[in-house]
Amino acid sequence: xxxxxYYNPTRVVxxxxxxxxxxxxxxxxxxxxxxxxxxxxxxxxxxxEQVCNSLKEANLQIIELPGVVPNPxxxxxxxxxxxxxxxxxDLILAVGGGSVIDSAKAIAFGALLxxxxxxxxxxxxxxxYVVREAMPVGVVLTIPAAGSESSSGSVITDWEKxxxxxxxxxxxxxxxxxxxPETNYTLPAYQTACGASDILAHLMERYFTLExxxxxxxxxxxxxxxxxxxYGPLALKHPKEYRYRAELMWTGTIAHxxxxxxxxxxxxxxxxIEHEISGIYDIAHGAGLSIVFPAWMKYVxxxxxxxxxxxxxxxxxxxxxxxxxxxxxxxxIERLEDFYRSLDLPVRLSDANIGSENxxxxxxxxxxxxxxLGNFQKLDADAIEKILKLAL
Amino acid sequence: xxxxxYYNPTRVVxxxxxxxxxxxxxxxxxxxxxxxxxxxxxxxxxxxEQVCNSLKEANLQIIELPGVVPNPxxxxxxxxxxxxxxxxxDLILAVGGGSVIDSAKAIAFGALLxxxxxxxxxxxxxxxYVVREAMPVGVVLTIPAAGSESSSGSVITDWEKxxxxxxxxxxxxxxxxxxxPETNYTLPAYQTACGASDILAHLMERYFTLExxxxxxxxxxxxxxxxxxxYGPLALKHPKEYRYRAELMWTGTIAHxxxxxxxxxxxxxxxxIEHEISGIYDIAHGAGLSIVFPAWMKYVxxxxxxxxxxxxxxxxxxxxxxxxxxxxxxxxIERLEDFYRSLDLPVRLSDANIGSENxxxxxxxxxxxxxxLGNFQKLDADAIEKILKLAL
Numbered sequence: 001x002x003x004x005x006y007y008n009p010t011r012v013v014x015x016x017x018x019x020x021x022x023x024x025x026x027x028x029x030x031x032x033x034x035x036x037x038x039x040x041x042x043x044x045x046x047x048x049e050q051v052c053n054s055l056k057e058a059n060l061q062i063i064e065l066p067g068v069v070p071n072p073x074x075x076x077x078x079x080x081x082x083x084x085x086x087x088x089x090d091l092i093l094a095v096g097g098g099s100v101i102d103s104a105k106a107i108a109f110g111a112l113l114x115x116x117x118x119x120x121x122x123x124x125x126x127x128x129y130v131v132r133e134a135m136p137v138g139v140v141l142t143i144p145a146a147g148s149e150s151s152s153g154s155v156i157t158d159w160e161k162x163x164x165x166x167x168x169x170x171x172x173x174x175x176x177x178x179x180x181p182e183t184n185y186t187l188p189a190y191q192t193a194c195g196a197s198d199i200l201a202h203l204m205e206r207y208f209t210l211e212x213x214x215x216x217x218x219x220x221x222x223x224x225x226x227x228x229x230x231y232g233p234l235a236l237k238h239p240k241e242y243r244y245r246a247e248l249m250w251t252g253t254i255a256h257x258x259x260x261x262x263x264x265x266x267x268x269x270x271x272x273i274e275h276e277i278s279g280i281y282d283i284a285h286g287a288g289l290s291i292v293f294p295a296w297m298k299y300v301x302x303x304x305x306x307x308x309x310x311x312x313x314x315x316x317x318x319x320x321x322x323x324x325x326x327x328x329x330x331x332x333i334e335r336l337e338d339f340y341r342s343l344d345l346p347v348r349l350s351d352a353n354i355g356s357e358n359x360x361x362x363x364x365x366x367x368x369x370x371x372x373l374g375n376f377q378k379l380d381a382d383a384i385e386k387i388l389k390l391a392l
Numbered sequence: 393x394x395x396x397x398y399y400n401p402t403r404v405v406x407x408x409x410x411x412x413x414x415x416x417x418x419x420x421x422x423x424x425x426x427x428x429x430x431x432x433x434x435x436x437x438x439x440x441e442q443v444c445n446s447l448k449e450a451n452l453q454i455i456e457l458p459g460v461v462p463n464p465x466x467x468x469x470x471x472x473x474x475x476x477x478x479x480x481x482d483l484i485l486a487v488g489g490g491s492v493i494d495s496a497k498a499i500a501f502g503a504l505l506x507x508x509x510x511x512x513x514x515x516x517x518x519x520x521y522v523v524r525e526a527m528p529v530g531v532v533l534t535i536p537a538a539g540s541e542s543s544s545g546s547v548i549t550d551w552e553k554x555x556x557x558x559x560x561x562x563x564x565x566x567x568x569x570x571x572x573p574e575t576n577y578t579l580p581a582y583q584t585a586c587g588a589s590d591i592l593a594h595l596m597e598r599y600f601t602l603e604x605x606x607x608x609x610x611x612x613x614x615x616x617x618x619x620x621x622x623y624g625p626l627a628l629k630h631p632k633e634y635r636y637r638a639e640l641m642w643t644g645t646i647a648h649x650x651x652x653x654x655x656x657x658x659x660x661x662x663x664x665i666e667h668e669i670s671g672i673y674d675i676a677h678g679a680g681l682s683i684v685f686p687a688w689m690k691y692v693x694x695x696x697x698x699x700x701x702x703x704x705x706x707x708x709x710x711x712x713x714x715x716x717x718x719x720x721x722x723x724x725i726e727r728l729e730d731f732y733r734s735l736d737l738p739v740r741l742s743d744a745n746i747g748s749e750n751x752x753x754x755x756x757x758x759x760x761x762x763x764x765l766g767n768f769q770k771l772d773a774d775a776i777e778k779i780l781k782l783a784l
Contacts, residue, residue, distance in 0.1 A: 005404065215622070
């Protein structure tokens with residue numbers, strides 16, 4: 001077990017009819033709110049109205065910045081930064097899923113940079129500087145997936161250059177997160193499925209480590225994985241069943257608030273490889289992960305087969321003789337693929353109509369500004385190419 | 393699943409050789425530190441010296457208040473309150489286990505009360521007021537057990553009246569907690585065992601609820617319970633094995649930082665009943681719990697036998713036919729008792745040389761200022777008497 005720090009001060013307000021609390025929470029941070037959201041689904045499901053009513057009741061002034069799309073754009077971040085400066089915003093309120101929250105976080109520290117710094121070049125790309133200060137971000141979460149509502153990370157895409165990169169800082173952890181599972185009732189099935197895939201991926205990235213003697217983290221991760229595996233398909237089949245939505249939503253937060261991987265370094269190669277796919281094809285992150293993860297597993301499991309055997313037994317209940325550990329691992333990966341299929345997610349590039357045409361390009365792009373990907377096994381461009389070919 | 397809030401801003405610094413960070417952490421809260429500790433074991437194991445050196449290196453002024461004993465005394469709390477006022481203390485640094493931390497928390501809000509309020513009468517006993525403000529508390533944890541290092545609670549005993557009571561407020565959550573598992577190497581075996589028992593009890597109190605559809609919390613609790621059951625006896629047998637100590641120490645924090653029981657109301661009757669025993673006999677809290685919990689289980693399990701069946705299967709791997717659920721539960725309780733015995737803890741009052749002489753008195757004392765104990769099953773004085781008789 002490695003030495004570690006843990007600090008996560010997000011105030012979570014979870015449950016039915018909780019959105020009305022946003023005004024009193026936002027008020028703690030000032031008077032002028034940047035309301036940041038996506039394509040308008042929150043106007044259809046009533047969340048927008050509930051949020052605005054609550055903010056107005058608290059006498060807060062609202063400046064709107066809609067238009068965040070999945071794999072959020074650098075261009076909108078730049079717009080938000082200018083808006084925060086011009087309007088002297090006190091709090092950025094992200095209403096939506098991970099893309100909206102990640103965009104809000106980028107704006108939050110981007111608005112406070114020195115004039116000689118650039119949010120994209122100096123932070124997301126070169127990672128030369130450490131975030132020094134950030135505006136407060138609040139969240140009303142409507143999509144359980146990214147875990148960004150209480151995480152320190154932000155992922156942004158430069159669509160001009162097809163580059164997707166991340167920044168992390170505890171200063172970016174949201175101050176509060178309101179989570180009402182009922183807001184998930186109207187999510188498209190595909191988005192529920194991609195969310196479950198993303199949540200499971202966050203847990204698996206943390207699970208596959210070379211660090212030994214860190215059993216509590218293993219067990220907590222296994223518990224959370226079993227919960228996604230149990231309730232993801234149920235939430236998909238019964239979209240308005242509160243308890244299934246609630247299990248999935250809360251698991252999504254726990255999966256990514258960093259408590260579950262203290263004492264170890266996770267892998268994260270599958271996330272980085274997926275970012276290359278969704279950086280070119282604009283596929284949903286969760287759908288990219290269901291393609292990459294099985295291929296990554298097939299490529300790396302011999303690095304520490306016993307870790308995959310533990311995964312097979314404790315997460316997937318694989319009950320086969322230890323005489324053939326490869327068999328145990330293969331069955332676990334098959335069960336993972338079956339899980340994805342039960343959510344109607346792609347498990348091969350071909351399922352998403354992606355061919356081999358950009359594989360080398362994606363493998364090389366993933367290495368820009370990096371010496372390797374992943375920690376369980378360090379990957380170079382050739383290894384990434386092989387993994388993507390296993391995913392064809 | 394009930395609606396819930398979650399907020400836990402304690403900064404945890406965990407691992408070997410981390411005590412030297414206390415100066416830089418304490419410095420964030422001011423210049424004058426009340427160093428609060430127990431009977432002097434921290435002087436024998438070197439912790440005191442490490443803490444003082446680090447505080448001095450950070451140019452902090454140290455005022456000492458030693459002398460905290462297990463089941464911490466109201467009288468020392470009153471002394472600490474006067475000292476904080478007189479010396480204009482900025483931060484209370486608790487170096488020790490749960491008793492020291494709980495005492496520090498009582499001082500932290502007691503020092504800021506109005507002159508017409510009394511810390512004991514108005515807060516611990518009558519619970520009339522809500523804590524409005526508190527001085528910052530920092531922790532260097534040397535005993536994994538109480539979980540007070542990141543919890544909102546404080547338990548204090550008035551030894552003149554043999555009353556033990558608790559107060560909770562998020563304002564009492566420590567600002568930081570430094571946790572070096574090596575500080576546990578020199579703990580007496582009995583204290584290690586009592587710590588494991590206390591940790592398991594915190595998990596079981598949260599597990600036994602009547603609230604349905606809260607499976608993630610169940611699973612996380614089960615994971616943490618299995619970890620205590622696995623590593624508690626190992627830490628006892630191999631006191632200087634870092635990895636066993638680390639598992640137990642981190643589980644102790646997770647067990648009580650409130651993340652693992654969101655969406656439900658725990659029981660806590662066993663804790664309250666135990667407080668009556670240790671309020672009279674000055675037995676260690678963990679040893680009282682290993683006596684009370686099996687008896688409580690035997691008395692209440694028919695209230696919701698299926699919850700105990702889940703406990704038996706998921707925590708204790710009981711593999712018996714569902715034709716006789718009582719059998720399944722009885723085997724689980726036997727395994728729990730065997731676990732306690734493997735730690736050399738008492739499982740009956742007689743094991744701790746306690747007879748029936750005060751049973752009625754304890755049962756009635758537990759009801760002072762309360763209408764019932766526990767939530768899984770509401771207990772009155774007669775029920776508590778029956779449970780204590782089952783523990784004879």
